[in-house]
Amino acid sequence: MFRLDQGSVVPIYRQLMAQVRQELLLGRLRPGEQLPTVKEVVDALSVNPNTVAKAYRELEHEGLVRSRQGLGTFVATSPPTAMAAARPALLASLTRWVRRARAEGLQAEEMRALLAVALEEPAAAVDDRAGGRTA
Amino acid sequence: MSWVIWRQHRSQAAWVLLLVATLCGLMLWVRAHASADVADLRAAGCLLGDISGRDCQTPLDDFAVRYNFTIPAFELGVPLVLAVTAALVGAPLVAREAEQRTHLVAWTQSVSRSRWFAAKVLIVGAGLTVAGLVAGAATYYLQGPLSAGGVTSSRWPWFFSTALVPAGSTVLAFGLAVTAGAWLRRLLPAVAVALVSFLALFAVAGRAVQTLTPVHHTLPSDRGVPDDAWTWPSGASHAIPYHPAGQFWPLQLTFLAVLLALTAAVIALGWQGTRTRAV
Amino acid sequence: MTTPVLDCAEMGHRYGRRGTWGLRECTLTVPAGRVVALVGPNGAGKTTLLHLAAGLLLPTEGSVKVAGAAPGRRLERIGFVAQDSPLWPRLRVDDVLGIGAHLNPRWDKDLASERIARLGIPPRARIGALSGGQRAQVALTLVLAKRAELLLLDEPLANLDPLARREFLASMFDACTRTGAAVLFSSHVVAELERICDYLVVLADGRVRLAGDIDELRRAHRVIAGPAGWSTTAAEQPTAIPDDAAREGGGGWRLISTRQVAGRTSALVRVGAELVAGPGLEAAEPTFDELVLGYLDQHHSDKEHTQQGRTAHAEAPV
Numbered sequence: 001m002f003r004l005d006q007g008s009v010v011p012i013y014r015q016l017m018a019q020v021r022q023e024l025l026l027g028r029l030r031p032g033e034q035l036p037t038v039k040e041v042v043d044a045l046s047v048n049p050n051t052v053a054k055a056y057r058e059l060e061h062e063g064l065v066r067s068r069q070g071l072g073t074f075v076a077t078s079p080p081t082a083m084a085a086a087r088p089a090l091l092a093s094l095t096r097w098v099r100r101a102r103a104e105g106l107q108a109e110e111m112r113a114l115l116a117v118a119l120e121e122p123a124a125a126v127d128d129r130a131g132g133r134t135a
Numbered sequence: 136m137s138w139v140i141w142r143q144h145r146s147q148a149a150w151v152l153l154l155v156a157t158l159c160g161l162m163l164w165v166r167a168h169a170s171a172d173v174a175d176l177r178a179a180g181c182l183l184g185d186i187s188g189r190d191c192q193t194p195l196d197d198f199a200v201r202y203n204f205t206i207p208a209f210e211l212g213v214p215l216v217l218a219v220t221a222a223l224v225g226a227p228l229v230a231r232e233a234e235q236r237t238h239l240v241a242w243t244q245s246v247s248r249s250r251w252f253a254a255k256v257l258i259v260g261a262g263l264t265v266a267g268l269v270a271g272a273a274t275y276y277l278q279g280p281l282s283a284g285g286v287t288s289s290r291w292p293w294f295f296s297t298a299l300v301p302a303g304s305t306v307l308a309f310g311l312a313v314t315a316g317a318w319l320r321r322l323l324p325a326v327a328v329a330l331v332s333f334l335a336l337f338a339v340a341g342r343a344v345q346t347l348t349p350v351h352h353t354l355p356s357d358r359g360v361p362d363d364a365w366t367w368p369s370g371a372s373h374a375i376p377y378h379p380a381g382q383f384w385p386l387q388l389t390f391l392a393v394l395l396a397l398t399a400a401v402i403a404l405g406w407q408g409t410r411t412r413a414v
Numbered sequence: 415m416t417t418p419v420l421d422c423a424e425m426g427h428r429y430g431r432r433g434t435w436g437l438r439e440c441t442l443t444v445p446a447g448r449v450v451a452l453v454g455p456n457g458a459g460k461t462t463l464l465h466l467a468a469g470l471l472l473p474t475e476g477s478v479k480v481a482g483a484a485p486g487r488r489l490e491r492i493g494f495v496a497q498d499s500p501l502w503p504r505l506r507v508d509d510v511l512g513i514g515a516h517l518n519p520r521w522d523k524d525l526a527s528e529r530i531a532r533l534g535i536p537p538r539a540r541i542g543a544l545s546g547g548q549r550a551q552v553a554l555t556l557v558l559a560k561r562a563e564l565l566l567l568d569e570p571l572a573n574l575d576p577l578a579r580r581e582f583l584a585s586m587f588d589a590c591t592r593t594g595a596a597v598l599f600s601s602h603v604v605a606e607l608e609r610i611c612d613y614l615v616v617l618a619d620g621r622v623r624l625a626g627d628i629d630e631l632r633r634a635h636r637v638i639a640g641p642a643g644w645s646t647t648a649a650e651q652p653t654a655i656p657d658d659a660a661r662e663g664g665g666g667w668r669l670i671s672t673r674q675v676a677g678r679t680s681a682l683v684r685v686g687a688e689l690v691a692g693p694g695l696e697a698a699e700p701t702f703d704e705l706v707l708g709y710l711d712q713h714h715s716d717k718e719h720t721q722q723g724r725t726a727h728a729e730a731p732v
Contacts, residue, residue, distance in 0.1 A: 004609060007701055011629050012609055039591065046583045047609040048449050049591045054612075054629075138516045142509055143502070236500035240556070243468050244517035245490035 002036070004045055012047060016055035024064060024075065035065060035073045136246060136254040144259060147224055154220060155266045159273040162209055165202070169280040172198055176284060198284045205281060213270050214296045218308035218333050221263050225312030226325040228255055229409055233320040252409050256313060256402055263309050267302030274301070295341060299387045303394030308333045310398040314405030318412065336397060344390050417482045419564045419596045420444040420467055424476035427462050436462035437620045440476070444596055444613065446563070449587075451611035452600040453706055458617040460600035461497065464566045467598065468494040480564055490519055493557025493595075497568040499550040503542035507535055507552055511559070518560045526559035533581065547578030554582060558589050565589065567599035583610060608702035616709045624709045632699050635708075636667070639680045640695040671711035682708030 002019055004012060023029040036044075038052045056073045059065045067073045101111050141148075176198065181191035229252075232238040242248045275297040282293075294300065312329035319325045378386065426438040437459040444450050452460045465471045466478050469485030469492070480488040501510055507530060515521045530537055535548050544552065550570060557565055565586070571579050589595050601607060607614075614631060616624040624631065667683040674680075682700060700708065 006606070006608065007703055009699055009701055011632060013629070039588070042587045042591070043584055045609065046580050046587075048612050049587050050447070050449065050612045051609070136517070139513050142505070142512065235503065236496060236498075237502050239470065239494070239496035239500060240502075240553070242470060243489065243492065243494040244514065245519055245560075246517050247486065247489065 002041060002045060004047065013051045013055040013058065016041070016052065017059055020055070020059055021064065029075050031075050033075050034071075035075065037072050136250065137258060140255055140258045144224075144262075148262060151220060151224065151262070151266055154216070155269055158209075158213060158216065158270060162213075162273045162277045165205060165209075166277045166280060169202055169277070169284065172201070173280040173284050195285055199286055202281055202284065202286045205277070205286065209274055209277060210293050210296050213274055214301050214304050217263075217267055217270060217301055217305040218337075219330065220266075221305045221309035222312040222326050222329040222333070224259060224263060225309040226316040226322055226329060228259065228313045228316055229405070230316030230320055230322045230325045233316075234322060248409060249406070252406055256310075256405075260306055260309055263305050264302045267305035268299070270305075271296070271298050271301040274298075294383075294386070295337075295390075298383075299391045300394070303391040303398075304333075304337060307336065307394050307398045307401070310401040310405065311336070314401050314408060317405040317408035320412070340390070340393055340397065344386065344393070416446065418443045419446045419481055420598065421479040421482075422463075422467070422476065423478075425463075425466060425473045425478050426475040427466055427471055428474040435474075435620050437466070440622050442615060442622060442625055444564075444598060446596050447590065447594045448596050448613045449590060449611045450596070450598045450613040450615060451607045452598060452615050452617060453604060453607065453710075454600075454602065454617035455710065456602055458602075459620040460602075460617055461568055462620075463617065464494070464568050464598065464600060467564070468492055468566050470494075490560070491563045492566060493560055493562030493564065494566045495550075495553045495557060495568065495570060498546075498573065499553035499570075501541045501549055501553060504540060506538050506540055507544075508537040510541065510552060510556065511537075514556045514559060520561045522559045522561060526555055529555050529558070529585070545578075546573045547575060547582075550574060550578070550582060551585070554585055558585065561593060563593070563595055565595055565597040565599075567597065569601060570599055571601065572603070604703055604706050607706075614706070616706060618710060623712065624705075628702065631705060632702070634684060635670070635700050635705055636683050636685055636697045637680055637700045637704055637708075638683055638695050638697045639678055642674065642677055642679050644679055644681075644695065671708045673708075673711065682711075 002016060004015060008015065010018070020029070020035065029035070035056070038049050038056070041047065041052045042049045056065060056067060060067055060073075064076055065073050066076050098111065101114075106114075176191075176194060179191065179194060181194055229238070232241055241251060274293075278293050278297055295304070308329060311332050312325060315325035315328040315332075316322065319328065420442070421444075422440050422442040425440040425442075427436045428434070429436060440459075440463060442463075452463065454460055462471065466473055467480065467485060469489060478485060481491055485492060505513075511526050511530070514526065515523060527537070530552070533548070533551050535544065535552065541549060541552070550573075554567075554570075567586075570582060570586075574582060586597060590597060599611075608628075612628055614624065614626065614628050615622060626634075667685045670682040670684060672679055672681045682704060
């Protein structure tokens with residue numbers, strides 16, 4: 001499940017956290033399910049166990065997972081509901097946008113670059129105009 | 136630590152054992168023949184005090200010619216062979232560990248560098264001491280009939296190759312090699328330095344023992360030198376210095392003590408080299 | 415406060431009475447259970463530092479303590495593997511493990527034999543007949559079965575093929591999680607270090623240039639990219655907020671080094687507080703490699719600057 005982007009600006013523990021969050025949002029990790037153990041992640045990725053432990057600790061602070069002494073780390077029993085199911089309208093408008101971008105000849109990388117710019121825009125903070133930007 | 140030393144020096148010990156066994160075997164074989172020949176001489180009455188009346192010159196000369204080889208072979212050979220062996224065993228003790236960089240492993244187990252050095256020197260040194268004692272016993276045993284047959288009674292060097300002295304000389308050569316290895320940290324130079332310094336030290340110590348111990352003098356016309364006395368050529372024909380046989384063991388012990396003291400000093404120097412020289 | 419597993423205070427070592435200083439004024443504290451990367455070019459002092467920590471050298475000045483005492487008295491808690499993992503070539507693998515068993519008080523015999531078996535190393539093989547990777551694994555077995563609290567590894571991954579490297583790292587990490595051991599390993603190769611270590615020490619020319627937790631260090635630095643020469647043109651103008659402000663932590667920033675990439679100048683800076691890049695400049699957290707290389711570059715350009723008699727000033731772009 002985990003893959004690392006070496007040499008990225010994002011620290012490794014944050015990459016791991018982001019990937020766990022993504023799995024949760026996409027519903028691939030269910031409430032109560034056990035995450036891979038630290039040892040499994042370390043063996044698979046040759047990554048420092050402290051880093052994995054840090055990622056899991058931060059996720060626990062965010063309330064997404066719970067660690068049970070001696071048993072492992074488990075998805076919290078009341079996580080945010082799967083994003084894809086709970087935000088159908090946003091997902092639909094996003095899919096329309098992607099279709100438009102493809103029609104104009106944009107590749108996936110270019111779409112991601114546009115999204116990065118949009119995320120950085122100060123005006124993209126909570127604002128009624130924000131909804132209009134992504135349409 | 137003793138298991139470790141045994142494991143590391145197992146094959147060395149086997150070689151030394153083989154060498155000493157071979158030397159002793161040879162000496163025993165020669166001694167057997169010499170004993171037989173001496174018995175013949177004794178039967179012919181050539182060994183008793185006054186032999187001028189009999190035709191003993193030829194058999195005595197024959198005996199001397201037949202057993203002259205024992206002087207370079209055993210009288211000089213045994214202590215030298217032991218010294219070279221001791222140098223080859225002692226030099227790699229520190230030097231080869233340093234050359235192979237395994238000292239970085241040996242000195243980072245839970246044993247301190249001093250304990251490692253002390254154990255190695257004491258255990259391996261003890262082994263070599265035993266080898267020296269065995270060889271010394273064999274030469275002492277060999278020298279009996281040879282002296283009786285007139286080959287060796289007037290030669291000092293036998294003193295340095297029998298009884299206790301070989302143990303001391305072997306361990307001195309060992310100490311010099313360990314120390315040279317500890318300072319030079321290279322195997323072959325250490326062996327060379329050890330052998331050269333051994334020869335020098337041994338000669339000096341031997342000379343000291345010869346000149347500093349009280350001797351008895353005698354005039355040949357007055358009293359003959361006793362049969363089992365230890366003499367040496369002094370050039371003068373009117374006063375032959377000699378040590379009576381009774382002085383043999385005290386002299387041996389004194390010389391051994393000198394050698395052991397020298398060895399201890401040398402090894403202390405070697406310990407300094409192990410401790411202070413950077414890895 | 416728990417005793418750090420390694421504590422160096424102004425530690426320095428000189429080879430001989432008039433020789434070169436291998437290491438100077440090294441102050442470093444490693445908390446227990448961390449994996450510390452010691453990075454620097456060849457001759458930077460990495461091996462000297464490791465040898466001092468292992469008790470193989472005595473510091474000429476300053477002090478070094480492992481778990482509160484001199485390394486010579488903590489030998490059973492230190493596991494040292496020298497560069498190229500030297501072992502006695504004519505001994506067999508089980509002899510070497512036997513040496514470990516006889517010389518170390520807390521020896522885990524089962525761990526040692528089980529590990530050798532799992533790695534497929536024949537116990538009766540002579541060390542001289544093993545490959546570099548196998549020999550490194552035997553050396554690592556020696557320190558793992560010893561149950562050391564502090565593993566000191568000198569360039570352990572050099573000369574290992576990728577598979578051997580992965581196995582070595584897996585064993586190393588396993589020791590960290592099971593026993594809480596700290597690891598201090600040196601490397602002159604920066605690639606792939608990011609995922610292995612969580613604490614970084616950059617050494618150059620015998621001195622510590624940078625030391626700290628990796629995530630904290632990244633947060634405390636920025637890479638600022640701008641038009642070519644932006645940092646130097648700022649430097650030529652005397653500034654209202656000179657270097658001292660950055661040192662006092664009152665905002666501002668300290669220039670570490672610059673790079674020219676495709677007509678743009680990219681500067682690594684250390685920041686005292688939150689930084690907002692001025693117009694035409696972009697600021698971002700440095701990647702691991704940018705951080706390390708930036709400090710190694712600093713050492714380089716420091717040398718050049720002193721040779722040219724220039725010093726760098728910095729202007730706060732806020």
